[in-house]
Amino acid sequence: MLAMIEANLPALQVVLPMLAAPVCAVLGRGTRAWTLAMAAVVLTFAVSVSLFVVTLDGATISYRMGNWAPPIGIEYRVDILNAFVLLVVSGIALFILPYARTSIAFEISEERQPLFYSAFLLCLTGLLGVTITGDAFNIFVFLEISSLSTYALIATGAERNKRALTAAYNYLIMGTVGATFFVIGIGMLYMVTGTLNLADLAQRIVDHGDSSTLRMGFVFILIGVGLKLAMFPLHLWLPNAYSFAPSAVTAFIAATATKVAIYVLLRFMFTVFGFDYDFQAATLRHVVLPLAIVAMFAASIVAVFQDDLKRMLAYSSIAQVGYMLLGLALLSHTGLMASVIHLFNHAVTKGALFMVAGCYVFAAGTSSISSLRGIGRDMPWTTAAFVTAGLSLIGLPLTVGFVSKWYLVLAALELNWWPVALLIMASSLLAIVYIWRVVETAYLQPSPEGVVRKEAPLWMLLPTWGLAALSVFFGTYAALTTAAASRAATALISASNMLWQ
Amino acid sequence: MEELLFDLGFVLTHYNYWMFVVLMMTGLYITVSYGNLVKKIVGLNIFQTAVFLFYVSTGKIVGGTAPILTDDPAAVYSNPLPHVLILTAIVVGIATTALALALVVRIRETYGTVEEDEIIALEHEMDAAIGVER
Numbered sequence: 001m002l003a004m005i006e007a008n009l010p011a012l013q014v015v016l017p018m019l020a021a022p023v024c025a026v027l028g029r030g031t032r033a034w035t036l037a038m039a040a041v042v043l044t045f046a047v048s049v050s051l052f053v054v055t056l057d058g059a060t061i062s063y064r065m066g067n068w069a070p071p072i073g074i075e076y077r078v079d080i081l082n083a084f085v086l087l088v089v090s091g092i093a094l095f096i097l098p099y100a101r102t103s104i105a106f107e108i109s110e111e112r113q114p115l116f117y118s119a120f121l122l123c124l125t126g127l128l129g130v131t132i133t134g135d136a137f138n139i140f141v142f143l144e145i146s147s148l149s150t151y152a153l154i155a156t157g158a159e160r161n162k163r164a165l166t167a168a169y170n171y172l173i174m175g176t177v178g179a180t181f182f183v184i185g186i187g188m189l190y191m192v193t194g195t196l197n198l199a200d201l202a203q204r205i206v207d208h209g210d211s212s213t214l215r216m217g218f219v220f221i222l223i224g225v226g227l228k229l230a231m232f233p234l235h236l237w238l239p240n241a242y243s244f245a246p247s248a249v250t251a252f253i254a255a256t257a258t259k260v261a262i263y264v265l266l267r268f269m270f271t272v273f274g275f276d277y278d279f280q281a282a283t284l285r286h287v288v289l290p291l292a293i294v295a296m297f298a299a300s301i302v303a304v305f306q307d308d309l310k311r312m313l314a315y316s317s318i319a320q321v322g323y324m325l326l327g328l329a330l331l332s333h334t335g336l337m338a339s340v341i342h343l344f345n346h347a348v349t350k351g352a353l354f355m356v357a358g359c360y361v362f363a364a365g366t367s368s369i370s371s372l373r374g375i376g377r378d379m380p381w382t383t384a385a386f387v388t389a390g391l392s393l394i395g396l397p398l399t400v401g402f403v404s405k406w407y408l409v410l411a412a413l414e415l416n417w418w419p420v421a422l423l424i425m426a427s428s429l430l431a432i433v434y435i436w437r438v439v440e441t442a443y444l445q446p447s448p449e450g451v452v453r454k455e456a457p458l459w460m461l462l463p464t465w466g467l468a469a470l471s472v473f474f475g476t477y478a479a480l481t482t483a484a485a486s487r488a489a490t491a492l493i494s495a496s497n498m499l500w501q
Numbered sequence: 502m503e504e505l506l507f508d509l510g511f512v513l514t515h516y517n518y519w520m521f522v523v524l525m526m527t528g529l530y531i532t533v534s535y536g537n538l539v540k541k542i543v544g545l546n547i548f549q550t551a552v553f554l555f556y557v558s559t560g561k562i563v564g565g566t567a568p569i570l571t572d573d574p575a576a577v578y579s580n581p582l583p584h585v586l587i588l589t590a591i592v593v594g595i596a597t598t599a600l601a602l603a604l605v606v607r608i609r610e611t612y613g614t615v616e617e618d619e620i621i622a623l624e625h626e627m628d629a630a631i632g633v634e635r
Contacts (some may be wrong), residue, residue, distance in 0.1 A: 137586050144593045148600055155604060162611040163627070166620055169604045173532060176545055176597050180552055183590060184525075187552070190583065191559050 006050075008064035010076040013047045013086065014129045014142075016040050021121035030113030034101050037117040038320055041093045043289070048083070048090040055083040058487060062134070070134070071197035077134030081488035084340065085131045085263045088347050092255045092467075093124050099463040100248035103358050107246045108156055110411035116156055120252070123149040127260045136186045136196045136272075139264060143228065146260070147175045154245040167240035174237040178227025184218030188213050188273075196413060201272050215279050221268050229261030231288075231325060232295030235318045242314035247358025247367075250310060254317055255351035259343045262324050266339065269328065270492040281331055289329035293423055295322030300430035304437070309357045309367040312434055313350065316393065318345045319427065323397065326424070327408050337482070337491035342404035344481055345392070348474070349401060350466035351387035356382055359456035359464060369438055374447030376439075379455050383442050385468040386425065390435035392471040395428050399475035403482065517558040524551035530543065536617040542601045549594045556590070558586040 005012065020040035024033040055062060055078055063076040078086075099122070108116055125147025131137050151172045157164030190196060192213050205214065218299050223234070230238040242250050273280045296319050303315035324346070327339030357367045359382040364371060376383040392399035405424060412421040438487035447453075455461070512519065528551055531544025560583035568581040605615055612620050 137589070141589060141593065144597070148593075148596055151600055151604070155607070158607065158611070163624060165608045165611060166624070169538065169601065169608060172597065172601050172604065173541060173545060176601075177529070177532065177548070179593075180549055184552055184555065187556050187559060187583070196582075196586075323611055 009047055009051055010061060010078055010132055012328055013132055014125055016044050017121040018125040021118045024121060025118035030105060030110055033114035033117040037121055038097050040121060040370055041097050045090040045094045048086045051078050051085045052083040055080045061102055071195050071200035074138050076132050078132060079491055080484060081491060082131050084484050084488055086128060088259060088344050089127050089256045090370060092347055094352050095463045095467050096248055096252045099355055099460050102457050102459040103248045103362060104246060106362055107160055109159060119149045119152045123153060125254055130260050131263055134198050136198060140183050150257060153249045154241050157245045161244050164244035165243045171237040171241045172268055174227055175292050178224045181220050182224030185217045185224055188217030194491040210279060218273060218280060220471050225261055225265045229258045230318055231319055232291050232318060233417050237312055238318060239314045243308055244312040247361050251351050251354035251358060254346040254354050258321055262343055275493050284329040284331060288325055292322040292325040296320055296427040302436045307369055309369050311352050313357060317350055323408060326382055327411060330411045332411055332414060333489050333493055334407055334414055336492055337485045338404055338407035340482055340485035340488050341407060345400035345404045348467050348471045349389050349392040352385060352464055352471060355464040356386040359460050362456055363453045369441055372441050373445040375453060376442035378453040381461055382456050385464050387439060388468040389471055394431045394435055400471045402476055403478045519630050521551050521555040538615040540606045542598060546598060552588045553590060556587045
């Protein structure tokens with residue numbers, strides 16, 4: 001029995017939440033559905049941990065779906081990079097779900113809650129599937145499973161604010177255009193190579209050499225995934241979607257969905273197209289890199305002027321995606337490592353910040369910054385979590401934000417691109433400005449009279465503090481994340497170097 | 502030189518790809534430019550259908566028949582894989598359309614309109630109302 005489970009771990013990773021999802025929908029009561037979802041998420045996390053442990057020393061697991069041999073059958077291929085992302089996604093779900101119990105009970109009516117948890121599990125299924133699969137078309141299918149359930153999850157925010165509906169609609173239109181671009185790209189790769197298996201694609205693209213079809217495929221994939229990960233200027237869906245979704249949903253998708261899209265980009269850029277593909281290198285350096293830097297500044301400046309806390313954090317997410325793309329576009333080992341570390345660090349930090357925003361919504365009924373005056377005295381624990389995660393977002397030493405910015409600056413300096421390094425540090429100053437605005441309002445301004453705000457309930461506070469504490473823990477003991485990120489970067493580069501040389 | 506500028510033979514033999522491009526751009530244009538939420542979905546459907554046609558085209562082999570297993574070893578058949586992929590993509594497309602239409606129904610119920618500019622005007626009013634409260 002145990003051996004059978006062990007042999008089928010990669011499949012279980014996706015199947016567990018997928019099977020639990022429809023059962024949740026028929027359970028009829030919010031608490032029952034939550035219990036089942038929680039059980040599924042705990043098991044999913046356990047599977048992720050064991051996959052991570054197996055791959056940590058550089059092993060690659062190749063799992064044949066339905067026992068069809070790759071490249072014809074669908075292969076689930078787990079190396080250190082996916083195992084790391086799987087761990088991040090299922091770990092974040094593990095923190096969000098206890099939080100969602102109270103938060104969702106407050107924001108969504110009782111009869112919709114089972115459906116909510118079922119959509120949540122489907123979203124998790126999609127995200128894990130995208131990460132674990134080694135088949136290009138399978139990535140598209142899972143991407144759409146996660147996206148469709150995300151649209152539905154965002155639309156559930158309509159009970160509080162009807163603008164969630166238009167936000168979900170606009171996200172649906174842009175997300176579908178993105179996914180369809182991605183499919184066109186895959187179709188072009190298939191025309192050139194006749195295969196869909198990622199490892200096989202990489203080999204055959206090298207044999208085939210450069211061609212205009214391949215270039216078009218690359219561009220379509222870049223734009224399609226760019227839409228999904230809110231690459232500036234394809235980010236227009238993000239601020240509304242994050243602002244009007246229920247708080248638990250915002251925290252979950254902000255921490256995972258864009259990260260998984262970054263993973264897909266990394267996988268295609270480096271495993272499929274290869275590190276030394278000239279057209280790609282030129283595109284990354286001359287298009288993605290400037291856009292990433294513009295995003296770091298433009299989105300941060302816009303964030304400074306937002307009145308809604310969730311909206312401010314949403315713009316900050318666009319800026320943070322800029323950091324990840326910058327690391328990727330530097331095309332060096334340290335740069336890739338910075339991207340992978342930041343993927344984890346931003347998931348933890350932004351997850352905690354959005355959960356704090358949800359606590360404020362729970363206690364004060366709104367996330368508008370001007371209504372948070374003096375809330376630091378009424379809700380000391382929640383606000384302290386905000387400060388902790390906020391410091392990490394800025395990138396202060398002893399927090400995870402510092403670790404990723406350190407490697408990012410290091411990567412820029414390795415190439416002697418000191419202006420880029422200076423820009424990275426300058427954009428961190430903007431983060432200080434918008435985080436300080438909230439801290440100042442929360443602590444230094446007097447509370448409005450006659451307003452009673454109680455500390456958030458323990459079920460919400462504990463997960464929030466869990467993530468905030470992680471952002472300090474992994475900032476102090478960065479060895480585990482940096483080792484995993486470094487190995488992931490090495491794996492990405494060495495695999496593609498062998499091919500093109 | 503003239504041949505390079507306009508190779509009629511190339512254009513004609515690849516007419517299915519040209520149709521794909523035309524359909525795809527039509528769909529994308531409708532999605533982006535129309536203000537009616539239902540028409541946007543129609544545009545999205547045309548856009549997706551174009552991609553289905555593109556995939557089906559790539560599987561075509563000259564003189565190929567339907568890919569059915571026969572005893573004839575010399576049988577030429579078209580590549581079934583892109584066709585199968587597109588079956589999946591069609592399912593995804595239907596799910597997307599259904600969800601989009603469901604959202605439009607909800608939007609119609611709460612906003613009373615499916616015209617984007619009217620919705621934006623209503624949302625600006627909501628923003629302004631929040632500003633007055635403060």
